Amino acid sequence: MFGTGFLGTSAPFYMDFITVYFALLPVLMFLSILLAVKKQYEKHFLSQLILFAVTLVVVVVFEVGVRVSDGFIEFMQNAHVSYSFMITFLVVHVSIALVSVILWSALLYGAIKSYKLENKGVSVSHKKVAKLVFLGISVASYMGVGVYYLLFLY
Ligand code: HEM
Numbered sequence: 001m002f003g004t005g006f007l008g009t010s011a012p013f014y015m016d017f018i019t020v021y022f023a024l025l026p027v028l029m030f031l032s033i034l035l036a037v038k039k040q041y042e043k044h045f046l047s048q049l050i051l052f053a054v055t056l057v058v059v060v061v062f063e064v065g066v067r068v069s070d071g072f073i074e075f076m077q078n079a080h081v082s083y084s085f086m087i088t089f090l091v092v093h094v095s096i097a098l099v100s101v102i103l104w105s106a107l108l109y110g111a112i113k114s115y116k117l118e119n120k121g122v123s124v125s126h127k128k129v130a131k132l133v134f135l136g137i138s139v140a141s142y143m144g145v146g147v148y149y150l151l152f153l154y
Contacts (some may be wrong), residue, residue: 002069009152010078014065018146021058026138033134045115052108055101075151079084085151086150093143100136107133 005016032047033044072090076083107129114120 001065007152010068011075011148012065014061015148015152018058018062018065019145021054022141022144025055026134029134029137041115048108048111048116052104062081079151080154081150086147089143089146089150093140093147096136096143096153097140100133102138103129104133118120122136 001014002012004014005011007016007019009016011019029045030052032051033043035041035044035047076086079086107126111122111126115122
C-alpha cells in the first residue's frame with residue numbers, strides 16, 4: 001500500500017489508486033444517471049448503492065493511508081506549490097466533498113425509503129438534488145485529482 005505507485009510519480013501506491021478512482025467516479029456517476037434516464041431504475045438504484053459504498057471504502061483507505069504515513073507534511077516537502085495555497089485548495093476541496101457526501105447520503109436514504117420500502121416513486125426533488133450531488137461530487141473528485149497534480153506532478 002505504501003510502496004511506489006503505478007503512475008510514475010513519487011506518490012505511494014494508495015495515492016495513485018485513489019486518484020484514478022476519483023478521476024473515474026464522475027464518469028461512473030454519469031453512467032448510473034444515464035440508467036435512470038433510460039428508465040432502468042433497478043440498475044440505477046444498484047449502481048448508486050455500489051458507487052456510494054465503494055467511495056466510502058476508498059475514503060477510509062485514504063484516511064488510514066495519510067494517517068499511517070506522515071501524509072500531507074511529508075508530501076509537501078517535495079511539492080513546488082506554496083503551503084498557504086495548498087491549504088486553501090484543500091479546505092475548499094474537503095468542504096465541497098463533505099457537503100456533497102452528506103447530500104448524496106440524504107438523497108440515497110430518501111430514494112431507498114420511498115422507492116424501495118414504500119413502493120412509491122422518488123420525490124419530486126430527486127432530480128434537482130441529484131444534479132447538485134453530481135456536480136458536487138464531480139468538482140470534489142477533480143479537485144482531488146488537482147491535489148495529486150500539485151503535490152506530485154507540478
Ligand atoms: C439508490 C437510490 C436511488 C433510487 C432508488 C433512485 C431512483 C430513481 C428513479 C425511480 C428515478 C426516476 C424519477 C422520475 O422519472 O420521476 C430516478 C431519476 C434520477 N436519478 Fe435516481 N435514484 C437513486 C439515487 C440516485 C442518486 C444518488 C443520484 C445522483 C447522485 C440519482 C440521480 C438521478 C437523476 C439525475 C435522475 C433523473 C434522470 C432523468 O433525467 O430522467 N439517483 N432515480
